[in-house]
Amino acid sequence: MPSPTVTQRRAFRRTDDYTPGTPKVKLVQEALQLPLSPTAVLIKVHAVGLNYRDANIANGGNPWPIIPNGILCNDAAGEIIAVGEKVKSLVVGDRVGPITDTENISGREVKRSWLAADEDGVMADHIIFDERVLCKLPTYLDWVDACIIPCAGVTAWSALKGMSIGQTVLIQGMHICIWARIIADELGTGGVSVFALKLARAAGLRVILTSSSDAKLQQMKEKFSHPPILTVNYSKIPDWDREVMKLTGGTGVDIVVENGGTGSLVKSLRCTRRGGVVSQVGYLSKQDPNDLRELVPTIIDRRINLRGINAGSKFDMEDFCAALEAAQTPLNDLIDKVFPFEQADDAIEL
Template identity: 70%
Template structure:
């Protein structure tokens, strides 16, 4: 089929890390060619992650392509496809996976959207068929857009826990809120931590039954001891860890012996001095410490199946919806940590 649409509007990073300067610029550019095994996607919604603001402000610890397109969470529909595409059709609701090399989870290479390659903050995208997943039919575009990165990261971070077990979820960002939804649906005891009493109070009101357990790590520097008290001294079965070096050791201290710490992020920065106790605690508590880099295409397919089966909705973890043209303001909003849940841009 001949590709009718030849250009797209996209935001590209300015790579100017000076505070107060624009971090992205809107451009009109030619679309990548539509190969026989690729599809053209009309994007309807893109959601932001802290990672996007961090990269735009020069804080990413890994190399990124210069002036790349931000964002790796998007939802859209197939509007054209190559002659060799077999599993997708026009009108299908799809999203690309975050690590486009990670199909089965056994690949030796990786390529992250918005880092090693362009991201998805554009009105049209071209992707190979194998790098796309079908989205749940019952979700609107806004809800569907948070699945690829925040959703799949939360899904893989929670692997290994069973009904009746406990999980500590750190923060109220996108991954944390998605993990909270999944954990509650899976019958897990949830402890939520934050530095904001206002955010914790809002979460308690939003998730009243069963009562949500909370810990404020700003007012309680020894917050790991509070988590231990809430689990009768045993510790949680799993931690969704987003702090990094500033909180990792304490997270391990409040994980039960033989439990799991899923290292998702590094919001507190990187300070090796805070890891002096890492090895003794790791060995003493027999903690399984694992790095979480979103997940594979198979993981995303499994998550979408679970969301469809439960008819899960995400309206209650959407912070706000902004127009596509407000991308720079949205990135700054995330950078300042104002959001509770997900900020989504509608196109």
């Protein structure tokens, strides 16, 4: 394979300056690591997604270690423009995105390495990855829609894994569902909970939605009007877990997509049926260990399966992409806003 003609890239690296009002990323020009290793591929990036996780890292709120001044973001879609001499599963022209945890291939691995944390992310116009951590993206989606699959989409997919038609899911926190997305000239916004809502409806699940905003709840009820979505405003109903129990006839939901963390976890457990599942996908509320005093007795009493979700494995992403391709599910309705590539720092501040 001839050497790639592209030798430089533009990338947004973190400044690691957490002072309010200061830039959180810096646009740099840097050399690509060439020549390609035998199993690596060079990707021209067409779209990048900025999730809450990425904004949290850029603003110094990430609870796990990160490399200094790393490249931000882990949601991306791009086109292969060069391959190493021993690459077998991919060819030039394939549409691909990397998995979020590059050690998580089958789900049985004991190590992990997160993009934009343990290693550089994808907020660049060209990226290089080994073929083992890349998945082919659905061909019917444009670059903008496809870029939200690897992290936001796979997280929603993994959180709902194991559900059956007719079961009930509680999806939390529609007020803070934000991701931002960069394409060659643009950047847009949306959220994991909205993705989960869309997938739940497509899977034939009964949905209960929580938010602190009546306007947001009404918007979702109008958008997904048949069958109707049940809603709870947790700012107006502090004991929202009891309200969810009422809505389910005292049984509880089958699964919760939990993104609040310590502030909402125990209540999520309390309104889940005995033997049900709580998928912990985030930690968006203020974290306070005192909120977890009843965690252990509640888990035991209700026999809850509490599972941590960090996107998913490569196999999960492949299954998700296959399901999307088969159903030709549109994702363009998950887009809120677009920004120029150069305004990535503005998107982080959303």
